[in-house]
Amino acid sequence: xxxxxxxxxxxxxxxxxxxxxxxxxxxxxxxxxxxxxxxxxxxxxxxxxxxxxxxxxxxxxxxxxxxxxxxxxxxxxxxxxxxxxxxxxxxxxxxxxxxxxxxxxxxxxxxxxxxxxxxxxxxxxxxxxxxxxxxxxxxxxxxxxxxxxxxxxxxxxxxxxxxxxxxxxxxxxxxxxxxxxxxxxxxxxxxxxxxxxxxxxxxxxxxxxxxxxxxxxx
Amino acid sequence: xxxxxxxxxxxxxxxxxxxxxxxxxxxxxxxxxxxxxxxxxxxxxxxxxxxxxxxxxxxxxxxxxxxxxxxxxxxxxxxxxxxxxxxxxxxxxxxxxxxxxxxxxxxxxxxxxxxxxxxxxxxxxxxxxxxxxxxxxxxxxxxxxxxxxxxxxxxxxxxxxxxxxxxxxxxxxxxxxxxxxxxxxxxxxxxxxxxxxxxxxxxxxxxxxxxxxxxxxx
DNA sequence: GTCTATAAAAAGATAGAC
DNA sequence: GTCTATCTTTTTATAGAC
Numbered sequence: 001x002x003x004x005x006x007x008x009x010x011x012x013x014x015x016x017x018x019x020x021x022x023x024x025x026x027x028x029x030x031x032x033x034x035x036x037x038x039x040x041x042x043x044x045x046x047x048x049x050x051x052x053x054x055x056x057x058x059x060x061x062x063x064x065x066x067x068x069x070x071x072x073x074x075x076x077x078x079x080x081x082x083x084x085x086x087x088x089x090x091x092x093x094x095x096x097x098x099x100x101x102x103x104x105x106x107x108x109x110x111x112x113x114x115x116x117x118x119x120x121x122x123x124x125x126x127x128x129x130x131x132x133x134x135x136x137x138x139x140x141x142x143x144x145x146x147x148x149x150x151x152x153x154x155x156x157x158x159x160x161x162x163x164x165x166x167x168x169x170x171x172x173x174x175x176x177x178x179x180x181x182x183x184x185x186x187x188x189x190x191x192x193x194x195x196x197x198x199x200x201x202x203x204x205x206x207x208x209x210x211x212x213x214x215x216x217x218x
Numbered sequence: 219x220x221x222x223x224x225x226x227x228x229x230x231x232x233x234x235x236x237x238x239x240x241x242x243x244x245x246x247x248x249x250x251x252x253x254x255x256x257x258x259x260x261x262x263x264x265x266x267x268x269x270x271x272x273x274x275x276x277x278x279x280x281x282x283x284x285x286x287x288x289x290x291x292x293x294x295x296x297x298x299x300x301x302x303x304x305x306x307x308x309x310x311x312x313x314x315x316x317x318x319x320x321x322x323x324x325x326x327x328x329x330x331x332x333x334x335x336x337x338x339x340x341x342x343x344x345x346x347x348x349x350x351x352x353x354x355x356x357x358x359x360x361x362x363x364x365x366x367x368x369x370x371x372x373x374x375x376x377x378x379x380x381x382x383x384x385x386x387x388x389x390x391x392x393x394x395x396x397x398x399x400x401x402x403x404x405x406x407x408x409x410x411x412x413x414x415x416x417x418x419x420x421x422x423x424x425x426x427x428x429x430x431x432x433x434x435x436x
Numbered sequence: 437g438t439c440t441a442t443a444a445a446a447a448g449a450t451a452g453a454c
Numbered sequence: 455g456t457c458t459a460t461c462t463t464t465t466t467a468t469a470g471a472c
Contacts, residue, residue, distance in 0.1 A: 015437095017437085017438085031344075033253070033341060033342060033345075034253075035251070035252075035253030035254060036253060038464075038465060038466085039465080039466065039467085040464090040465075040466095048438085048439095049438065049439050049440075050439095050466090050467085051437090051438070051439065051440085051467095051468080052437075052438055052439080054466095054467070054468080055437060055438075056437095059466080059467080060466070060467095116344070119340050119341040119343070120341050122337050122340065122341065122404055123251060123337040123338050123340065123341035123342075124251060124341075125337070125404045125407045125408065126249075126334070126407055127251075168421070171398070172394075172425065175393045175394065175397065175398060176390075176393065179393065179397060179401065180389070180393060183397065186340055186343045189343045189344055190343065203386070207390065207429065210429060211425065211428060211429065233455090235455085235456085256446080256447060256448085257447075257448065257449085258446085258447075258448095266456085266457095267456065267457050267458075268448090268449085268457095269449095269450080269451095269455095269456070269457065269458085270455075270456055270457080272448095272449070272450080273455060273456075274455095277448080277449080278447095278448070278449095
């Protein structure tokens with residue numbers, strides 16, 4: 001991954017073969033990492049000749065970056081849907097926060113290719129063109145991270161949480177739940193029995209509510 | 219990194235060349251990552267022929283694993299020294315915790331090779347023999363993590379903190395300070411101005427004291 | 437746009453002399 | 455134990471036909 005190639009270049013109306021290549025690349029980059037995943041293998045997995053890959057992507061770098069950004073977009077959308085499902089209407093605050101945290105943790109195991117790719121990106125961070133990296137962060141982790149704040153702010157406005165700085169509270173929620181899980185499982189690469197995941201998330205929510213809970217809503 | 223090779227094999231009384239190889243490998247694995255770092259380059263950096271590397275290490279895998287575990291040991295010792303310096307005798311709790319957090323964060327930038335290597339390990343976690351990975355975790359991150367608990371327990375026994383579960387409290391301290399910093403900087407790979415690091419650590423300590431602080435000692 | 441075939445370079449590992 | 459020189463495989467990337 002030499003610095004300097006252009007960014008994503010993801011268009012609506014992808015031709016079929018291009019999509020097949022992107023899917024195969026996501027799987028193989030995720031399973032093997034950047035260097036080990038060969039374009040030969042990606043071509044086979046996609047059912048396409050290697051030359052066709054070069055007709056759609058400038059080189060291996062651009063393919064990787066394109067796949068990374070597109071994957072980040074998908075995961076961010078999935079996380080947004082989970083937020084909407086659990087944090088739009090609050091029934092029982094503790095239960096809703098816990099269910100949100102659990103599903104968010106489960107999303108990591110549901111997109112194993114993508115999160116393996118996230119680990120690769122983190123490892124190769126010095127080799128990725130800064131502009132591409134910035135796009136990836138904004139589309140992916142930063143976006144998932146920041147979108148939580150407005151939900152918390154609304155919950156606080158209804159008097160169910162006592163929050164000064166919603167973005168800091170969102171950061172604390174993330175650190176105490178998903179970050180803790182990810183740190184222990186290497187983004188899902190090492191298996192962790194579900195009861196332990198439940199314990200971590202429940203404990204994280206508990207601590208979060210010690211920080212921001214309101215007696216009446218506890 | 220194929221699974222199945224033997225573990226560390228680090229002895230006291232390393233011959234000079236072996237040490238030179240290990241140093242060069244640490245630098246190059248850190249700078250380039252596992253796949254990109256070639257044994258040719260490592261040999262040049264070490265001022266040694268490539269054949270000599272194979273006289274000391276079975277193959278590239280074993281070299282990597284040996285370097286990773288030895289580096290983890292060194293960093294863990296450094297972190298232990300920082301703990302001892304700031305948490306053995308408490309003068310002002312908030313100040314001491316903050317100074318500890320700042321120096322711990324600084325250690326990440328002081329060992330850039332090692333933490334670049336940590337990112338590589340995390341990325342290649344599925345390719346590292348489980349036994350080697352377990353040794354690495356115990357010697358490195360897990361050890362740095364767990365050694366904090368006894369210090370907190372002693373501080374609590376002197377009445378300066380209100381702690382039930384010292385290991386959970388240690389986890390919370392780590393999440394709120396060093397993990398937050400590492401997450402934003404990719405273990406120091408992306409620069410973060412020192413004032414921002416200070417802000418994160420201070421804020422993390424503040425939150426930690428909201429959770430475990432004692433009015434008298436606040 | 438897509439394919440087969442090939443070039444050109446690089447990397448891990450080894451042979452054999454000293 | 456250490457070195458130079460070499461083998462073998464794999465990889466990225468491209469030529470040229472259809």
